[in-house]
Amino acid sequence: MQSTATPHATARVADPTSRPIRVVSIPAAHPYVGRVSASPEIDVLDDPPVEGAPSGVWWPPVALDPSWIRDHAADADLLHIHFGTESFPPGHVTACLEAAHEVGWSVVYTVHDLEHPQLEYQAAYEAQLDELVRGADALITLTPGAAAGIREHWGRDAVVIPHPSLLSDDVTVPLVLPSAETRVGVHLKDLRPNVDAVGAVTTLIDAVERLRRRGADVVAEVRMHHAVRDPEAREAVRRLVGRSEAALLIEHERLDDLGLAIALSRLDVCLLPYRHGTHSGWLELCWDLGVSVAVPSGIGAYLEQHPDDTVSAYDLGDGASLERAVGELLEADGTSRAGSAGRGATVADRRARRVVDDAVGAAAHAELYRRVIAERAS
Incomplete structure (x- = not known):
């Protein structure tokens, strides 16, 4: 030929x-x-x-x-x-x-x-x-x-x-109201295959309930799309959240860039719910928005994406390990609470650093x- x-x-x-x-x-x-x-x-x-x-x-x-x-x-x-x-x-x-x-x-x-x-x-x-x-x-x-x-x-x-x-230049970083309540959230999106929805929500609720027993004013926020790939896991998540006074579930359509920035900006700590993977764009967006992130230990290279004190590891299925990780993140020097002046300054500083990097x-x-x-x- x-x-x-x-x-x-x-x-x-x-x-x-x-x-x-x-x-x-x-x-x-x-x-x-x-x-x-x-x-x-x-x-x-x-x-x-x-x-x-x-x-x-x-x-x-x-x-x-x-x-x-x-x-x-x-x-x-x-x-x-x-x-x-x-x-x-x-x-x-x-x-x-x-x-x-x-x-x-x-x-x-x-x-x-x-x-x-x-x-x-x-x-x-x-x-x-x-x-x-x-x-x-x-x-x-x-x-x-x-x-x-x-x-x-x-x-x-x-x-x-x-x-x-990954923060769009078209998105003006939203101002959210400060709150005395600490909000630890997880976004399950459409329950793609590497999301351990049941494991992550179980771990999150356990950790938040542990923190509340110690007197902390903290709530677990769980988000999930209306359309999901695993209906059985969705029902299990609904049951888990329904049984806990420490958690709330928000189901919605896929958010646009601004809607997602607002949802993430309301959090003090965001939990990654992954059972396998290597790198995370979600982690990058959280970092851009000044939100601390808890990542599953022993999985991927998430900790290396931002090896600072605003990313910490927890063990899926171990609420005590997530309780420790959340505590460390809330006490870290680089942490800024949702809606605070410090959060705004953090976002501005990171945006300037991103331009160079x-x-x-x-x-x-x-x-x-x-x-x-x-x-x-x-």
């Missing part, structure tokens, strides 16, 4: 050093990608429209297809894969990487998840990770712990570039892109 690589490759502009790097990002329309691509050196192509899907829906990603890549060889210099690969069967991403290399594109893969939060069974994703990690020209990840796991499993080094801000992260992406393009051209 005659290869089509030569005509595709020669159609491209030979020297990308004099213009922005043209990137096919999988996906393009994601807040994370927007932050790490916010450099004048990077030009991210729009997501191709998904047939039959509403505007703005990027999954399953149309551009992650060997034929699409060959047809658009002259339009880009590099393929950067982030999310959405679980939509495809084994072998598909290898074919995409091979097509990208045929047309002269370099390939970068950001390892966000060593365990996929949207999947209960990980075997197919683990096989796909093997394809991506072995086949990409360069790897990025978000924490040293994840980089160590990649090195141990695959013998490859990943560049560590910390998670950027996110610019550094975007520049690091551009530098990596230039390097792998040069290496492929040599």
